[in-house]
Amino acid sequence: MATEVRIDLDRRRRTGSPEIVFGQNKTDEQIIRACERLLAVEPRVIVSRVGRERMEQLASALGDVTVEQPYPGETVILARPDAPIVRSIGHVAVITAGTSDLSAAGEAATVAFELGCRVTVVADVGIAGLHRLVQPLRDLIADDVAVIIVAAGMDGALPTVVTGLVDVPVIGLPTSVGYGVASGGNTALGTMLSSCTPGLAVVNIDNGVGAGVFAARIAHAAARHNQGSR
Missing domain, CATH: 3.30.110.60 (YhbY-like)
Structure with missing residues (x-):
């Protein structure tokens, strides 16, 4: 072989x-x-x-x-010693429903950062305490976020909620976190794919790399558009 x-x-x-x-x-x-x-x-x-x-x-x-x-x-x-400083082109946010989702979310954040984006991580703002989400979302929109990655396991409902509150693209990142019928992230994936809120795209379970690359491309395109319109 x-x-x-x-x-x-x-x-x-x-x-x-x-x-x-x-x-x-x-x-x-x-x-x-x-x-x-x-x-x-x-x-x-x-x-x-x-x-x-x-x-x-x-x-x-x-x-x-x-x-x-x-x-x-x-x-x-x-x-390497000659590695340049990573530029900040476009703003990507990574939100997690729970602290347990940080591994997949961190993968997405690292990839987006290395692809030249400014990255903001907001952790542990899931729907069990939805009041925790309100102010961070306001801050992100005020700070010209271009795209939001939302990592969630268990019921996977947070990306749908976020998508219904913002006017920027949202990427759902289902994670394998959860008990029993959460089925290693399949329940979260199904919830996100079944969302009735337009503006949500979904990657595979725990696919932080895919979410990070997709978000970076959106953020770069938004930054180029904003620069061209000035």
Whole structure:
């Protein structure tokens, strides 16, 4: 069985987003090989589903790189010494229903940040205490947020609520958090896909990478539009 790691070094040119190393189920050798090849052309490399502790152990094999973890979860950044400062183009918000949703939300926030967005994270404002959501939403809209990612497990209802209160795109990020019939995020996913509130798009369960990339593209497009209209 072939175990070769094949890295798409041309992805940033084609799509505006670099390849992201998915660490889950990869061996240490496979992660190191993938990161080596990306670091040869990218000053900063995103590695998801690996965790900071494991990545710091592996980083010694990658030469002069630092491991950064700007947000909670299992997604980290490898940075070469010549890595530029990440620019802030467009404002992305990441809201979580519960603190337990922060791993998937942190993945989304890290990706959006690394793709050049200003990111605001608001945690633990789920529908069990909906009053907690009101002021953060007001603050985000006043601060020209371009898109909002809403991470929720259990019943997955928060994205529908948020979408009905704002005039910017909302991305539902179902998480695998929840008891029994929450079914590892399937209930949250079904709730979001069944939403009656227009303006909500939904990614797969725990797919913070997909949510972060999608949000960054929306935020960048909004920033270009705003600059062009001035």
